Amino acid sequence: MSPQGFAYIVDSSGRIQKWTTGGKFVAMWLAPNIKKGRPEGVATLPDGNIAITNTHDSKVLIYSPTGKLVRQFGKYGSTPGGFLLVTGICVDKEGFIYCADYGGEWDRVSKWTPTGKLVASWSGHGSGPRQFRRPCGLAISRAGDLLVADINNHRIQRLDKNTGAFKGFFGARGRGDGQLNYPYGVAVDAAGNIYTVEYGNHRVQKWSAVESSRPNGAAPATPSANSPTLGSDR
Numbered sequence: 371m372s373p374q375g376f377a378y379i380v381d382s383s384g385r386i387q388k389w390t391t392g393g394k395f396v397a398m399w400l401a402p403n404i405k406k407g408r409p410e411g412v413a414t415l416p417d418g419n420i421a422i423t424n425t426h427d428s429k430v431l432i433y434s435p436t437g438k439l440v441r442q443f444g445k446y447g448s449t450p451g452g453f454l455l456v457t458g459i460c461v462d463k464e465g466f467i468y469c470a471d472y473g474g475e476w477d478r479v480s481k482w483t484p485t486g487k488l489v490a491s492w493s494g495h496g497s498g499p500r501q502f503r504r505p506c507g508l509a510i511s512r513a514g515d516l517l518v519a520d521i522n523n524h525r526i527q528r529l530d531k532n533t534g535a536f537k538g539f540f541g542a543r544g545r546g547d548g549q550l551n552y553p554y555g556v557a558v559d560a561a562g563n564i565y566t567v568e569y570g571n572h573r574v575q576k577w578s579a580v581e582s583s584r585p586n587g588a589a590p591a592t593p594s595a596n597s598p599t600l601g602s603d604r
Contacts, residue, residue, distance in 0.1 A: 372414040372435065380409045386422060386433070399437035403427045411459035411508075413467070415484060421459055421467055428453040430469060430486070443486025444469075448476045450491045458519065458555075460508040462531060468516055470505040477502040479518060481531070492534035497523050499536035507555035512562030512579050519556045519566070524549075526556055526566060545571055 371377055376396065377389045384404030388396040401409045407426025414420055415432070419440060422431045428446040430453075433439055444453045454473030461467050465484040471477070478493035479502070494501040503522035511517055516531040524543035529536060541550035551570030558564055562579035 372418055372420070373416065374418055374435070376435070378412050378414070378420050380412050380422060382408045384408050386412070386420070386437070388435070388437075397437055399433075401427075401431060402439075410457045411470075413459045413461045415461055415467075416463065416465050417484075421461065423456045423459045423469065425455050425457055428456060430456065430459065430467065430482075432486075441486060443482065448473065450480075451488045458506045458508040460510055460516075462510050462514070466531075468508050468531070470502075470508055470518065472502070472504045472506070477505055479505055479508070479516070479529070479534070481534075490534060492529070500527065500529060500534065502527075507553070507557070507567070509556045509558045509564070511558055511564070517556050517558070517564070519553045521552050521554060521569075524551060524553065524570075526550070526553060526564070540577070541566075547575070550575075 375391055377391060379387045384401045385398055386401060387398045390396060401422060401424050409422045410425045411423035412420060418435050420433045424431050429442050429444040431439060432441045446452060448454060453471045454476055456469050456471045458470035467482040469480050475495045477495045478491055480491040481489040483489060492500060502520050505518050506521050507519035509517045514531060515537055516529045518527040518529060520527050525539045525541040527539045543551060545551060550566060551568050553566045553568050555567035564577040566575050
């Protein structure tokens with residue numbers, strides 16, 4: 371959702387669509403090099419521009435609200451400043467851009483300036499603290515931490531957005547309320563509530579603010595009170 375109240379949607383055809391919050395279609399344009407693969411992540415910058423991860427082209431595309439390509443950054447590669455398969459993206463209130471990138475031992479999350487200069491890269495493939503097995507959706511919590519949907523570890527990790535230090539996690543694999551099964555997406559609303567989207571359970575869950583998760587990740591946070599799981603097929 372943009373500061374101006376528009377929703378931007380990317381899909382598997384390579385389209386980027388702009389809609390009003392009332393569901394009225396406004397505009398559509400195509401990402402470049404869609405033959406290589408589809409765009410996957412979308413986030414809005416404080417200036418109203420839109421950041422798109424063009425996953426298989428290994429780039430982040432910055433568009434104006436009217437669909438004009440303003441700039442792009444990234445290149446294919448495993449060294450810092452490159453992407454293998456860049457998926458999730460989010461932006462903090464200062465305008466810094468965070469990207470999730472996967473590729474086996476090169477699983478990582480990186481931080482960039484609004485103009486596309488690399489600030490930091492936090493890599494690690496595995497199941498330990500600040501290790502990833504296909505990181506994807508990203509969001510900034512109410513407390514200002516970076517939330518990472520760690521798909522194949524079935525959890526949401528919480529990192530310091532400045533240092534990348536591990537601060538905790540929530541979730542454990544399963545089908546019950548408060549469990550996760552291949553979480554692809556994570557988002558935070560204005561009140562600090564957290565929403566997770568799971569491929570494995572075909573559902574959306576709503577959680578209380580992340581401060582409730584324990585620092586050592588010993589126990590998961592629980593879904594928000596009076597907020598049932600949505601879209602469950604159980």
